[in-house]
Amino acid sequence: MKNLTSNMMLIATLLISGATFARAASSEADFKAAYAAAEAANKEAAGLRNQWTTTAATLAAAKKSADSGDFDQAVTQSREAEALAKASVFQATSEKERWKDLEIR
């Protein structure tokens, strides 16, 4: 039940972020917001002891793009990082029960 709910929320989030991709040129403020959202999701993953190395790498790439002034790219990468972080959160949550499927008994 709980899984299903978070699942739905995740799908919704992905849809929303997907929709915003189409927008015109991004500003530094857009990047900051997207980056903060990604960082927040990654922090949640850390709380669940399940961060992905790819999230960190994508966050770093976003920062680099922003530093070079390419905010379109920076926003896209931040959203990708957020999606990765959310996937890792989802993984950790669902594994709380699913790990038992693999157990030798």
Next chain:
Amino acid sequence: MSTTANGFPATRRLLLQGAGLVALFGLGQMPFGAAPAHAAANDKYPEDAFKQKSDADAIHALYGKGAEASDKVKLDAPEIAENGAVVPVSVATTLDNVTSIAFLVSENPNALAASYRIPPGTMPSVANRLKMQKTSNVIAIVEAGGKLYSATKEVKVTVGGCGG
């Protein structure tokens, strides 16, 4: 396998599971022999031979002539190296009057890996461990009675993963 059963509908794109796993496992096999090379004698560090890129050039720099393949040269090397950093390779021969033995890895940046001087009274048999950058022929050269004989074997080298 349906995505529902998998339980990861929305995140499937991000999870390189399933097909990825299949692709990671399994690997082709089997080597095949390949061409030998060329051939003289050495009593100093063969500086020049170690600088050559190709196996043929290295053998020529080392001996000044070419080698002929011989089933009297027994080269022992793995089919698949457990790791390219440490590949155990050895050679033994039934040939008489052996004066030197050399190992080459054709695909390394410089083909010559090691050369051994065998004085009278020392057995014509050497084991060592070599680095291999990638899948390559390993060539053993035995110099006996002033002539060169060789054996060649392909050793597969692959990169590391979640093994061990």
Next chain:
Amino acid sequence: MRKWISLVSAALALAFAAPPAIAADTPDPLADAKAFQKYFTTKFPKLKLEDFVNGPYSMNEDLYKQWQEKEQFPPYEFALEAGKEMFATPFRNGKTYGDCFPNQGIGIRQNYPYFDEKEGKVITLELALNRCREANGEPPFSYVKDEMASLTAYMAFTSRGKPFDIKIPDERRALEAYQKGKEYFYTRRGQLNFSCATCHVQEPGERIRAEVLAPALGIMNALPIYRSEWSGMGTTSRRLVTCNSQTRAVPINPQDEEYRDVEYYLSYMSNGLPISGPGARP
């Protein structure tokens, strides 16, 4: 005891609302270990139980030969000698590592990790070694570097052939640690969505990117290991950390509780199998 377990099971079942058939988990380490060992001996009927401590080498003839050749003069030789010397060298206060351990630290590796009932936590050999250093006024070693590998290599060497004898005291916290270790082992993590079990239970003996995977059974017996891939030694901590990062998961810190618990669980699963460390691995 029993009562507590059923309470927890009930709580787990409620919390996750999973089908009762799956959630009816009463931690029974002995039965788990039996099933675990049976799984591997069934999967590899030609192997004897003690063969599993040699990891992938028992599963592939070509690799076995390379290993035999390496063992003639094993690459961990230098670490072993360094460890022996370190172990015998007194700290600045005159005490030695031996003073921190039962039997002066000789032939005891098979008893680690153990559950410390006073502290209520799992104590691994690596942790005990650093605590020993700190208790004697020495700075701790990195858990993933050569000094720790050398020390544990020597201690493992003095225990070679002795069967793992991991004990789980009959108390709530010990069983909890065991259960957490098991959960860690089977939990998928990282972008590749692999658990420890994905590689080391489902696929041992198979090649992944051409490397033959080691079976989980006996995997702790060989540690620390000299890995050709690392061109050097690796501790148990290093092994766990790299397993995580290879699945694209950010590793937790060496000797964090999860790692200690999973080492506890895995070592217990290999009870009865001989210590073979230090080992050499691809």
Next chain:
Amino acid sequence: MASTIRVRATSNGDITEVQALIQHPMDSGFVKDAQGAVIPAHFIRELTFEHDGKAVFTADWGPAVSKDPYIKFSFKGGKKGDDLKIGWVDNKGATDATVAKIL
């Protein structure tokens, strides 16, 4: 400082089998460090084994010999208790030598 050379030499009365392991990085010159800088080549060039005043085996090595190199060979003669002298020199001019007893 312990020797970089480990030797096992055993005689069966007729033939002496020698195995040696040497602690040396054998850097190839093709590998980069964590910062992306090339680690310069550093390898043993020559390794010699002497018994009874004469060379019984000489290795000429390039950087493609594995880290902590291993070598195995055997020679006729050599009795239990005899000395075997081993020495190496690398491309930076560093050297080490040891004497081992044949067992």
